[in-house]
Amino acid sequence: MSLKNDLLLKALRGEEVERPPVWMMRQAGRYLPDYIKLREKYDFFTRVETPELACEITLQPVDQVGVDAAIIFSDILVIPQAMGMKVLMEEGKGPLLPKTIQSTNDIDELLTDDVENRLDYVMKALALTKKELNGRVPLIGFAGAPWTLLCYMVEGKGSKSFDKAKQFCFTQPELAHTLLQKITDVSIQYLKAQVKAGADTVQVFDSWSGMLSPADFKTFAQPYLEQIAEAVSEDAPVILFPKGSWYALPELSKSSASGLGIDWSLTPEMARKMTDNSITLQGNFDPSKLLAPIPEIKKEVRKMIDGFGTQRYIANLGHGILPNVPVDHAKAFVESVKEYSTANTIV
Amino acid sequence: MSLKNDLLLKALRGEEVERPPVWMMRQAGRYLPDYIKLREKYDFFTRVETPELACEITLQPVDQVGVDAAIIFSDILVIPQAMGMKVLMEEGKGPLLPKTIQSTNDIDELLTDDVENRLDYVMKALALTKKELNGRVPLIGFAGAPWTLLCYMVEGKGSKSFDKAKQFCFTQPELAHTLLQKITDVSIQYLKAQVKAGADTVQVFDSWSGMLSPADFKTFAQPYLEQIAEAVSEDAPVILFPKGSWYALPELSKSSASGLGIDWSLTPEMARKMTDNSITLQGNFDPSKLLAPIPEIKKEVRKMIDGFGTQRYIANLGHGILPNVPVDHAKAFVESVKEYSTANTIV
Numbered sequence: 017m018s019l020k021n022d023l024l025l026k027a028l029r030g031e032e033v034e035r036p037p038v039w040m041m042r043q044a045g046r047y048l049p050d051y052i053k054l055r056e057k058y059d060f061f062t063r064v065e066t067p068e069l070a071c072e073i074t075l076q077p078v079d080q081v082g083v084d085a086a087i088i089f090s091d092i093l094v095i096p097q098a099m100g101m102k103v104l105m106e107e108g109k110g111p112l113l114p115k116t117i118q119s120t121n122d123i124d125e126l127l128t129d130d131v132e133n134r135l136d137y138v139m140k141a142l143a144l145t146k147k148e149l150n151g152r153v154p155l156i157g158f159a160g161a162p163w164t165l166l167c168y169m170v171e172g173k174g175s176k177s178f179d180k181a182k183q184f185c186f187t188q189p190e191l192a193h194t195l196l197q198k199i200t201d202v203s204i205q206y207l208k209a210q211v212k213a214g215a216d217t218v219q220v221f222d223s224w225s226g227m228l229s230p231a232d233f234k235t236f237a238q239p240y241l242e243q244i245a246e247a248v249s250e251d252a253p254v255i256l257f258p259k260g261s262w263y264a265l266p267e268l269s270k271s272s273a274s275g276l277g278i279d280w281s282l283t284p285e286m287a288r289k290m291t292d293n294s295i296t297l298q299g300n301f302d303p304s305k306l307l308a309p310i311p312e313i314k315k316e317v318r319k320m321i322d323g324f325g326t327q328r329y330i331a332n333l334g335h336g337i338l339p340n341v342p343v344d345h346a347k348a349f350v351e352s353v354k355e356y357s358t359a360n361t362i363v
Numbered sequence: 364m365s366l367k368n369d370l371l372l373k374a375l376r377g378e379e380v381e382r383p384p385v386w387m388m389r390q391a392g393r394y395l396p397d398y399i400k401l402r403e404k405y406d407f408f409t410r411v412e413t414p415e416l417a418c419e420i421t422l423q424p425v426d427q428v429g430v431d432a433a434i435i436f437s438d439i440l441v442i443p444q445a446m447g448m449k450v451l452m453e454e455g456k457g458p459l460l461p462k463t464i465q466s467t468n469d470i471d472e473l474l475t476d477d478v479e480n481r482l483d484y485v486m487k488a489l490a491l492t493k494k495e496l497n498g499r500v501p502l503i504g505f506a507g508a509p510w511t512l513l514c515y516m517v518e519g520k521g522s523k524s525f526d527k528a529k530q531f532c533f534t535q536p537e538l539a540h541t542l543l544q545k546i547t548d549v550s551i552q553y554l555k556a557q558v559k560a561g562a563d564t565v566q567v568f569d570s571w572s573g574m575l576s577p578a579d580f581k582t583f584a585q586p587y588l589e590q591i592a593e594a595v596s597e598d599a600p601v602i603l604f605p606k607g608s609w610y611a612l613p614e615l616s617k618s619s620a621s622g623l624g625i626d627w628s629l630t631p632e633m634a635r636k637m638t639d640n641s642i643t644l645q646g647n648f649d650p651s652k653l654l655a656p657i658p659e660i661k662k663e664v665r666k667m668i669d670g671f672g673t674q675r676y677i678a679n680l681g682h683g684i685l686p687n688v689p690v691d692h693a694k695a696f697v698e699s700v701k702e703y704s705t706a707n708t709i710v
Binding site: 230307 | 524525526529530533534573576577578579607609610627628629630633649650651652654655656659685687
């Protein structure tokens with residue numbers, strides 16, 4: 017089925033677009049009243065594991081906010097689950113993995129085969145969403161990056177410093193690399209299966225890569241991101257989002273990825289310079305700025321697009337949308353991107 | 364009284380040193396068994412407000428870990444307290460300010476005069492510590508940066524995104540600037556009083572500046588850091604530590620500060636390049652790396668000093684020491700700095 021709106025894919029392929037596509041990380045979620053209604057009826061993993069619910073949630077921002085792409089409603093921790101770990105999710109409290117990875121034995125016990133079947137609910141949700149979208153906008157699949165997943169698998173929960181995860185890497189680097197490679201292998205299978213099931217492109221979230229020094233990023237994060245980008249780019253364009261790791265942008269711009277996510281700790285101009293204008297960039301609106309008055313949002317969106325330019329660019333936030341953002345502010349963000357471009361095309 | 368070890372002050376003045384000085388942010392604190400004993404007997408603000416206790420805690424790492432400077436045991440939130448706000452501190456849970464700043468009226472009510480008297484317990488702790496140090500090493504005073512204090516005063520507690528604080532700034536920028544200026548004025552008085560009471564140098568901690576985009580840092584953080592550096596540098600050398608704000612290093616290196624704190628999100632070489640080798644740099648060991656085996660710590664310390672060079676450099680962590688660091692690892696860090704230099708002097 018051909019897409020009516022393929023701006024996102026064009027931007028990722030470096031093709032000329034009449035305006036930049038726009039979507040928002042975590043756009044399917046907790047700032048939307050219709051999502052909150054579903055959250056009151058179904059617990060987190062029921063929402064993730066029921067294809068009809070995941071599909072409904074995925075479509076909400078497409079219908080209600082007007083974004084140029086859908087991103088499947090799911091969670092990065094489905095991979096540790098598929099590898100055999102228990103993951104609990106307490107609403108508003110973040111994840112808890114009661115039995116963490118500490119030893120060779122723990123790693124040996126992790127399952128690595130048959131990911132596609134173990135996560136068939138994700139594949140069903142993608143297929144159903146693809147059908148329901150009916151070509152309106154592209155569908156994005158995703159996974160957590162190996163380093164970020166290691167953080168949760170070793171630390172067992174969120175953390176300000178992930179020092180247990182880092183201690184594991186610094187004291188047992190060989191074990192860490194064995195674990196990272198296992199996660200990488202499983203993630204490649206998983207992302208390829210997502211593309212087969214209907215994802216037009218995939219994003220890899222390295223939410224905690226910014227906790228690493230440049231040298232440690234190069235050791236524990238970058239090689240695995242590169243492996244994933246190389247293997248999955250055979251099937252679909254890959255977006256890498258190494259949050260906080262601005263220092264890695266020059267090297268990642270030379271990877272097989274088609275796009276790089278940028279957070280708001282650098283200006284669009286810095287990001288373009290660091291990547292030598294050679295790759296599609298996505299970002300980088302400060303999510304807190306969606307709490308500003310709408311005229312301020314519009315002004316800041318214009319500045320952001322001025323900085324990135326309209327080509328090889330995907331307008332987005334620099335991290336997930338906050339739960340307390342009013343829906344009309346999210347809409348204003350999306351509309352500002354669309355308006356900017358129209359205004360500029362007319363001129 | 365002349366100092367027996369004035370390496371820190373020499374490094375800050377850009378004078379030649381036989382080896383770089385070393386200290387650790389949060390060195391007086393929760394990884395030291397003797398501190399934990401005091402914590403079991405006295406609550407947080409009793410420890411802060413009793414000059415004898417604050418002095419004892421301040422001296423512990425000088426005696427037990429061998430650092431080249433003492434930093435007064437206190438808290439950045441004594442300024443909001445002195446300005447009339449209530450601050451509660453629950454052990455291990457972080458601060459809570461039950462009544463936050465929201466309106467012009469809230470800001471009008473803040474006290475701004477007579478800080479030296481209102482915080483006379485800090486002055487007494489400094490004077491007592493100065494006496495007890497008896498010239499062994501320099502004494503560092505400190506304050507929180509205006510932006511970081513605004514975060515707590517508006518948000519009321521720690522936060523992953525400080526989005527309430529940012530919303531306040533983005534929706535009421537004039538109010539935000541009025542508040543930031545008040546905090547700045549009080550901080551200048553406070554830091555000057557600390558120098559008068561015995562501090563040989565002062566550090567300004569902008570712990571949350573990295574939450575700001577480069578443009579917002581320039582608006583809400585930088586001008587106030589520069590004002591403080593300019594006013595206080597008349598009395599003593601000033602170290603600015605804008606955690607996470609690597610993008611601001613080029614401009615801050617042209618401020619009146621004598622030193623800039625560097626976190627581990629950039630390499631020593633990047634930091635030197637961004638500051639054009641024109642200012643003393645302090646940092647930037649990943650605090651989690653103190654959990655690595657001691658030989659690994661020694662190796663990484665050598666790499667760090669290789670990167671910064673031995674001159675115009677103060678060895679330190681890139682943020683506060685973690686509570687779970689074994690004391691002998693902290694000692695290994697300090698000793699590695701001392702050894703590196705000896706080794707290099709001999710060669």
